[in-house]
Amino acid sequence: MDHQSDTFPKLLNDNAQRFASRVAMREKDYGIWQSWTWAQMREEIVALANGLAALGFQRGDKLAIVGSNRPRLYWGICAAQCLGGIPVPVYQDSVADEMQYVLEHAEAKFVIAEDQEQVDKMLEIQERCPNMHHIIYDDPRGMRSYRHDHLHDFTEVQALGREFVKEHPEYVNQEIAKGQGSDISIFLYTSGTTGKPKGVVMTYDNIIMTARNSANFDKLTQYEEVLSYLPMAWVGDHIFSYGQAYVAGFCINCPESESTISTDLREIGPTYYFAPPRVFENILTTVTIRMHDAGKLKQRMYNYFMDVARKTGVKILNGESVGFSDKLLYSLGNVLVYAPLKNTMGFSRIRLAYTAGEAIGPEIFDFFRSLGINIKQLYGQTEAAVFITMQPDGQIFADTVGVPAPGVDVKIAENGEVIYRGPGVFHSYYKNEQSTRETKNTEGWVFTGDAGYFAENGHLKIIDRIKDVGRFNDGSMFAPKYIENKLKFFPHIKEAVAFGHERDYCTAFINIDLEAVGNWAERNNVPYASYQELAGNPQVYQMMLKSIEEVNRSLASDKLLSNSQIHRFLILHKELDPDDGELTRTRKVRRRIIAEKYGVLIDALYNGSKQCFIRTEVTFEDGRKGAIEANLHLMDVPTFTPVKEAA
Amino acid sequence: MAEPTQDGRKIGGTLLEVKNITLSFGGVKALTDISFDIKEGEIRAIIGPNGAGKSSMLNVISGFYHPQQGEVWFRGQKRASMRPYEVARQGIARTFQNIALFKGMSTLDNLMTGRITHMHKNLFWQAIWKGPAEREEIAHRERVEHIIDFLGIQAIRKTPVGRLPYGLQKRVELGRALAAEAKLLLLDEPMAGMNLEEKEDMCRFILDVNDEFGTTIALIEHDMGVVMDLSDRVVVLDYGKKLADGTPNEVRNDPAVIEAYLGVGH
Incomplete structure (x- = not known):
């Protein structure tokens, strides 16, 4: 010893x-x-x-x-x-x-x-x-x-x-x-x-106990290579x-x-890698765009083998059993597509990758996992020396952040807040007694400020900041960010704002992604002259409707949040912008300001009207102010009855 | 006797002097009886309206043109008429008004060409490659890597120059001139066609080169603001004649210069 x-x-x-x-x-x-x-x-x-x-x-x-x-x-x-x-x-x-x-x-x-x-x-x-x-x-x-x-x-x-x-x-x-x-x-x-x-x-x-525990958890050895x-x-x-x-x-x-x-990433080929979801998203976007420019043969190869990977890759990585022919096809794909692709991304030798910080889209997550890259999620914060929960190998789900890290106790407080204690819990805030007391109680439990719950499989699911979580009139939980994230996973939705606190049902504003939707419009010969015109296009509304329906379907199977299905929505005529104070500089939604500015639209979402007129002040990039007017359509979305738990 | 400037740099004795240079192409007189000097360690600007003979002057210094009359003195010696590559070997490097890089080659390779005048192994050794020639190239590569680091162009080391934006190409060209380890660096409109940010970067690099390596710099530039901020002394040409010569302040207040270059009433 x-x-x-x-x-x-x-x-x-x-x-x-x-x-x-x-x-x-x-x-x-x-x-x-x-x-x-x-x-x-x-x-x-x-x-x-x-x-x-x-x-x-x-x-x-x-x-x-x-x-x-x-x-x-x-x-x-x-x-x-x-x-x-x-x-x-x-x-x-x-x-x-x-x-x-x-x-x-x-x-x-x-x-x-x-x-x-x-x-x-x-x-x-x-x-x-x-x-x-x-x-x-x-x-x-x-x-x-x-x-x-x-x-x-x-x-x-x-x-x-x-x-x-x-x-x-x-x-x-x-x-x-x-x-x-x-x-x-x-x-x-x-x-x-x-x-x-x-x-x-x-x-x-x-630091040392947390590092030791987590290194054991993921079996890190002296042979790892990390890019700092x-x-x-x-x-x-x-x-x-x-x-x-x-x-x-x-x-x-x-x-x-x-x-x-x-x-440098390509040259080193790290075995252990961390990146926020945004980085993985960018890599996937680059790959997709470059594949669009590739030759016909390469495109067909890529598409065919990515289908194979989607079907079997994740299973193989999770150690589940896969049929012999599937296995053979996957190894052929590895030689022809996956290995060269991983080499380009600098992930040839990767054994373990982590992402954290915000929600990661399931397709992005699955894309990397299907290539055989063991990307996992963790949930952590500075006060915990990072690790609160982490995903054990073989138990990876895109929508949960894993089980409590070794030595860490995690529980849900009465108000739904995630709290934890463990060896990594910080000593104090320097020269700030009051904040220390507010964050860490006498028994050593630390308040994260995040709302979450444990799914049946024992994995923690983070929903939203506790201060943003509200209640519907019937008392069920309303977690706006959770719903917005689900919407934003669709590439043609850039931003979304959900409403429902002290209301009967959930509604949403949608911001289309000009690049993605514009690209679609070009390919489908849909003419448009401005963002506003594209946003108001009936076909675009249909596209959004389909996405929201999908979100509703998935919410229906969530026992805690089935009430959060979106009943009505509208597509905003302008992009939410930090310059107009609607988003923070780090692109987080400023709910209070949006509620004030677009109060008319929110009312319209709840009074059943089909159209609503709005005049909004905007700030141009050179600082001048102007106004845009629009007549927005409001649309109903079908909802689904909550799925009953199988006994 | 070296005298420190306000910012602590050392300016030494005369490095290059042109005396009574007259250059004509057929009947056109490009330069008439021009004389000025460039001191060691200074940044010297040559300005003037279009067609004033600035580039011709630079070409005379770099040995590309041979004046009909006059002398060029470099490091205390009168220079015989020589080919440009001989001038380069003496320690004068230059950049061009229109970028003259090898577009298909990488940044690194372009910079390596700047070292050619310093390569001593002959064709035979180059062909055998292993041994002396390889060692020599490693030494040159190290110099070049220091320049890459200096100019902050690590990310484009392997990128073909033709794919780079204009501002970066200009920086690579400066890098190639630096690789030649010149005593005197001639920059022909280093900031032409750049946006404000690129200009600021380039100014910073020119000052840094002068400060860090003690390289003497002679530059032609149109942007008056840049010239006045950057240079220690300015020589003004107009229609091939020398109009004024002195510190930026002296030149700025010279009535003849104001009339010819800045325009009346400004």
């Missing part, structure tokens, strides 16, 4: 022995993948830690990490931890003012910045951050003319450390030995979409590219630049 190290610096020491000559990290630089073994990486980190100590870094000091995924920035995290300090990664694309809030709040004394751009931001805010003493930069480009006492080149700090260690040979080792699992390991700031960012304080136990391309300040990257990498001893690959990620 090997002893279990309880801090990252101790794990680093272990790995430097266990995996001395295994590659721990790669970075593409000057066109070549440069690599560091665990032993080499330890040497670099220790040199940096000594250098920081020489500059006066003390136990408990905070080291801010500002930049994209670079080996040296990852080393900074570990170097600070070696000295009992606390790393604070910051979202690198934040503007100076946003960074100032975080750095000031965290009381960061040291900063490791990636390049000139980030250093400039630091210098700009330095006066307002009295605690900030030293700025260390990774890339010296453009920094030659900077004259500043507390500005250091990364290699100089390491050189300083290599001198320092001659006089204090045991200093860093002693500091590493002092660390223990219950110490604070890192501050992870929330992105702050709602109000000021909050500093989530994590202990080593939080998501922000270092995000908890996901900290777990996938740091926590799990140290626990399992696998290799992290840093892309050359943001614009080369897809090329």
Whole structure:
């Protein structure tokens, strides 16, 4: 039984022995993948830690990490931890003012910045951050003319450390030995979409135990390859590219630049990959478009074998039994279509992929699974060190997010909110007692703010934000986002807004996707001159009607939400737009504003009228205001009686 | 004696001097009795209305045209009449007003061609390839990769240049000139036809090249704003004659320049 190290610096020491000559990290630089073994990486980190100590870094000091995924920035995290300090990664694309809030709040004394751009931001805010003493930069480009006492080149700090260690040979080792699992390991700031960012304080136990549990759950080994391309300040990257990498001893690959990620992905061919649903959606769209441009033969091959994959691929991946001829056909398809396709996407060696963050469309999910890519969903948040629920191999469903992660208890509170507790539950919000108390109760249960329920198979289903969930007049649950997501899975529906709170039944606004519907119109010789005209086209209405019927059919089989079937809908004459305040900048529906602005239309949806006139103010891209008028049609949709449970 | 400018760069002695250059094509006099100098480490602009002789001047410096009268002095030596490639070997590189890249070749290969004047292995070794020629190419590739990194064009390393947007092609062309490791870089309208954002990027790169590598730069540019912000000294040509020579401020306030170039009343 090997002893279990309880801090990252101790794990680093272990790995430097266990995996001395295994590659721990790669970075593409000057066109070549440069690599560091665990032993080499330890040497670099220790040199940096000594250098920081020489500059006066003390136990408990905070080291801010500002930049994209670079080996040296990852080393900074570990170097600070070696000295009992606390790393604070910051979202690198934040503007100076946003960074100032975080750095000031965290009381960061040291900063490791990636390049000139980030250093400039630091210098700009330095006066307002009295605690900030030293700025260390990774890339010296453009920094030659900077004259500043507390500005250091990364290699100089390491050189300083290599001198320092001659006089204090045991200093860093002693500091590493002092660390223990219950110490604070890192501050992870929330992105702050709602109000000021909050500093989530994590202990080593939080991160390491969660990483260990999840690595065991998915049988991660030292042979994994991961591409680190998501922000270092995000908890996901900290777990996938740091926590799990140290626990399992696998290799992290840093892309050359943001614009080369897809090329780098192909070159590395990761075995373990995380991406938000949007990325998978984009990949599928690209493949579909490129197949439309391909030759006739290739198209026919692709279509034929994708049908085969849809029929058998998912079953094979889930380990279900498949007929011999199907199996044979699938392996032929693998040679001719799937393998080359996966190679183009950079997924040749993929063993495990995760997606999370929002709902993923079932066709997208099934497309990747049918190709033999084991893509799974998880549900998590920063406060849980990511994992709340995850999908075990062989039990993958597109509409649920899996079973509670190992060691995590999940239950549904009386108001329908998902709550959990477990080893990953955060220590506190930094300097924010009140929020800590509001989020985590005395027994350690954390409130997610999400509404959900467990399906019969024991898998958790997330419905909506709890504050958006309403009730129909008959008391049954109304979850607008859940319905809207179901609608938005159709490629020709861009946006949808569902209504039903304190009403008798559910209705919806639909925004057509101009690209998809426009493309359809072109192919079917449907003339149109504007968005408005296309949106009002009777054939387009029929198309939407069919999609909504399908949604209703699927809602009818959902025991909790069968009342949410959409009874009436209309197609909006204009696109919902952040410029008009109808969506947030991250394209989330602003319900209150829409309810105010389109009150007439909502009333019309409930008073049975067939048509409704509306005049809306719009803001043009140059800031001028104008108005558009339209006479909108309202349409009824057939609904279905709820499916009775089979006994 | 090197004197630092306001922003801390070092400007040295004369790197190139043209003395009494006169160039004519048949009866047309393109340049008449032009003299000016370019100092080491500075950014020198040549401006003037259309047909003023700017490009002709650049072509004289790069050895493409041979003036009927006058002398070109480079690094303290009078230059004999030479072919353009000999000029290139001396350490003068240039870009062109209309992009002159190899459209079918990748960015990387285009940049590698910039290293040709520095390749010493002869045809025999190139043909054998293994050994010395390969080692030499690796060394050149490393230089080129530093330039790719410098210009931030990693993502288009393997893309055929013909498929790139105009602004990026211009950047690749600058990269090729940089690959030649020139003492003097001649840029013929580096920002012509660019949008504002591309222009800003290009300005940044020109300043960075000058700052980071200490390369002396002579550029022709139409955009007056760019010229005034970018250059240390400006020489103004009109109808093949030198109209003014001095710092941007001096030139801007020179009545002859205002009349000829900026127009009366501006």
